[in-house]
Amino acid sequence: MKKSLVSTFAALLFLTFHHHCSLFKNTRPSTAKAFNLNELATYGQYVYQKEKCAICHTFQVEKARHKIVSLDGLGGKYSGLWYYYMLADPQVVNPEATMPGYPHLFNTALDKRQFQKLTLGQTPEQLEFSWNQLIAQADTLKTEINDQGEQQVSHSEVLALIAFLQQLPASAGKIKKDSLEMARFKKEVYDWESLLADQTSLLHRTAANPENMAAGKVIFNNYCILCHGHQGQGGIGPNLTDPYWLHGGKPASVLHTVVYGVPEKGMPVWGNMLTPKEIGEIVAYIQSIQGSNPPDAKAPQGAKE
Numbered sequence: 001m002k003k004s005l006v007s008t009f010a011a012l013l014f015l016t017f018h019h020h021c022s023l024f025k026n027t028r029p030s031t032a033k034a035f036n037l038n039e040l041a042t043y044g045q046y047v048y049q050k051e052k053c054a055i056c057h058t059f060q061v062e063k064a065r066h067k068i069v070s071l072d073g074l075g076g077k078y079s080g081l082w083y084y085y086m087l088a089d090p091q092v093v094n095p096e097a098t099m100p101g102y103p104h105l106f107n108t109a110l111d112k113r114q115f116q117k118l119t120l121g122q123t124p125e126q127l128e129f130s131w132n133q134l135i136a137q138a139d140t141l142k143t144e145i146n147d148q149g150e151q152q153v154s155h156s157e158v159l160a161l162i163a164f165l166q167q168l169p170a171s172a173g174k175i176k177k178d179s180l181e182m183a184r185f186k187k188e189v190y191d192w193e194s195l196l197a198d199q200t201s202l203l204h205r206t207a208a209n210p211e212n213m214a215a216g217k218v219i220f221n222n223y224c225i226l227c228h229g230h231q232g233q234g235g236i237g238p239n240l241t242d243p244y245w246l247h248g249g250k251p252a253s254v255l256h257t258v259v260y261g262v263p264e265k266g267m268p269v270w271g272n273m274l275t276p277k278e279i280g281e282i283v284a285y286i287q288s289i290q291g292s293n294p295p296d297a298k299a300p301q302g303a304k305e
Contacts, residue, residue: 036167036169037164037167038133038137038163038167039115039130039131039133039134039137040134040137040138040141040159040160040163040164041160041163041164041166041167042118042119042164043110043114043115043118043134043157043160043163043164044157044159044160044161044162044163044164044165045164046114046118046160047105047157047160047161047164048161048164048165051102051105051161056068056069056099057069057070057071058070058071058072059071059072059168059171060072060171060173060174061073061171061173061174061177062173070174071165071168072168072170072171072173072174073168073169073170073171073174073175073178074165074166074168075165075166075167075168075169075170076166077268078166078266079144079236079265079266080141080144080145080159080162080166081144081145081236081266082226082227082236082266083161083162083165083166084145084153084158084162085235085236087101087102087105087106087158087161087162088101088102088103088106089101089103102158102161105156105157105158105161106153106154106156106158107156108156108157109154109155109156109157110134110135110138110155110156110157110159110160112131115127115130115131115134135155137163138155138159138160138163141159141162141163142154142155142159190271190275190276192259192260192271195276196252196255196256196259199252201276202276202277202280203255203276203277203279203280204251204252204255204280205280206276206277206279206280206281206283206284207251207254207255207279207280207281207283207284207287208251208284209284210284210287210288212280212281212284212285213281213284213285213287213288214285215281215284215285216280216281216282216283216284216285216286216288217285219274219278219281219282219285220232220282220285220286223270223274223282224237224282227266227267228240229294229298231289231292231294232286232289232292232294233294233295233296233297233298234297234298234301235298236266237265237267238298238301238302239297239298239299239300239301240286240289241289241290241291241292241293241294241297242291242297242300243290243291243304243305244300244301244302244303244304244305245302245303245305246301246302247262247302248305249305250305251283251287254283254286254287255279255280255283258270258271258279258282258283259271259279270282
């Protein structure tokens with residue numbers, strides 16, 4: 001797979017994915033039921049255990065340490081393509097990553113006999129139904145990945161592991177931690193619609209001021225490089241340095257995209273996590289890298305402006 005596609009998801013996936021391999025000593029349905037996993041994710045739980053991921057990862061945020069990364073609440077956060085490239089070659093995504101790649105999972109077919117061991121007690125008819133469900137779920141995930149990337153993924157164990165990671169719930173500790181971190185937004189609910197419509201608002205003024213570029217770069221490095229690359233060259237997300245845009249490249253359009261995100265493509269709603277000043281600073285930085293022509297930039301997407 002091409003490094004230009006992989007090189008975008010550097011920080012976030014590495015930080016989030018680096019600590020999640022440790023909880024399941026049992027791969028039987030009772031454990032899967034506790035997490036409410038579907039058939040493909042149940043198989044993925046087995047892959048997670050088989051690959052000894054628990055050495056570096058935890059499912060409980062309070063147990064995270066310097067070398068133990070929490071995957072608590074990972075479910076629903078990232079696209080299948082995002083995981084696909086990270087599992088293939090973490091060092092291409094992030095040169096400082098110590099996590100190994102799992103290329104063998106891309107070539108290890110899903111095994112009905114192994115799935116039968118994970119679902120002991122099913123009648124032959126139930127097993128056949130469950131296996132057909134698993135294949136249907138794999139087809140859905142495979143289509144998503146193939147539609148968004150340049151690779152053609154097969155019915156392999158990597159799909160099962162991705163499905164498992166995508167369905168991990170948040171623990172009570174994670175929910176509490178997130179609620180505390182979001183407390184400032186409960187004190188002040190931002191009227192994004194008005195802020196976006198008013199060209200004199202703090203949001204627009206901050207984005208229009210080149211002096212905010214440095215602060216925006218810091219925020220961009222914290223939140224955006226995983227999908228857009230260290231230099232905005234693109235990866236899972238589009239290249240932000242060329243004149244082609246999927247959702248409009250004018251400052252007002254970029255502000256709108258950052259505020260509301262593109263959830264169907266895996267881009268978060270940053271208006272739920274950042275202040276108007278912070279989003280304005282990010283857009284000030286994005287404007288500053290226009291035409292910078294970084295190496296290995298992703299091919300143009302969208303319309304030229």
